[in-house]
Amino acid sequence: NLAIPWEDTKAFLSSFEQVAKACRWPKEEWVARLLPALSGEAEQAFRSLEAGDREDYGKVKVAILRADALKMEAQRQHFRQFCCQEVEDPRGIYAQLQELCSRWLKPERRSKEQILELLVLEQFLASLPQDLQVWIQAGGPDSCSQAPPRVPSGRWGGV
Template sequence: MGPEDDPEAYLVTFERVAAVAGWAPDQWAVLLAPYLTGPAQRAYRGLPDDEARVYARVKAAILDAFEVTPETFRRRFRGKVYPPGVRPRAVAQELRDAATRWLQPEHRAPADITEQIVLEQFMHILPTPARA
């Protein structure tokens, strides 16, 4: 992964290649490590040895190093505008991807997700002095 690469796209591509190649998921971190450079490599090196062998930990450390967090995706979701000339399906997919990465439904209960959305909207509609 070079300095010009999008870390998310790089990791998604790696995961797809690893899955198609039939690599054991418990080996993914070791297979990825030699291809990391810059901040991604520093994030990997900063992990304790036991965590550096767990792909989910490596991925989280890399994304954190590039400040790719659920908040990043919340902002993408809330700030999305419909660009002229783009297919509606593509825009809908971008919204779906951002919402999924923001809300992380695979790790959270539906009630927690609902609470987060309601709280955010509530904060948005409150008068400015009440937000504090």
């Protein structure tokens, strides 16, 4: 079972960086060496950058991870906002919900613990004021433990 490189963006980029360091590639070459592997959303994220930023691996990585986080958020919203107007085929609706949930949580590549973390993170974020949610989401956490330990003082009252 051959894994698709961009199926787990963070893991793929981490592996790429380990190889780049092990091979002692100069950091200026990393983008050029990553380019042949770009596809789908990762390639679109790269193309959305200004020409000068396309040579900066750090900026390329941030753009790719941001695109990945936006895709996951869109999948979560599709699942959470699903609504059927007419119930003609309950099994079909159930199957559609299962598909939407699988696209979001990806149970074929995430452990039970990782899925639980995503659900807890979702509820954690939902319980916070909107501006604090946005601030934490900007960091792209995959779990509550990856959320910032402290918020900037004075912005969110008693939080």
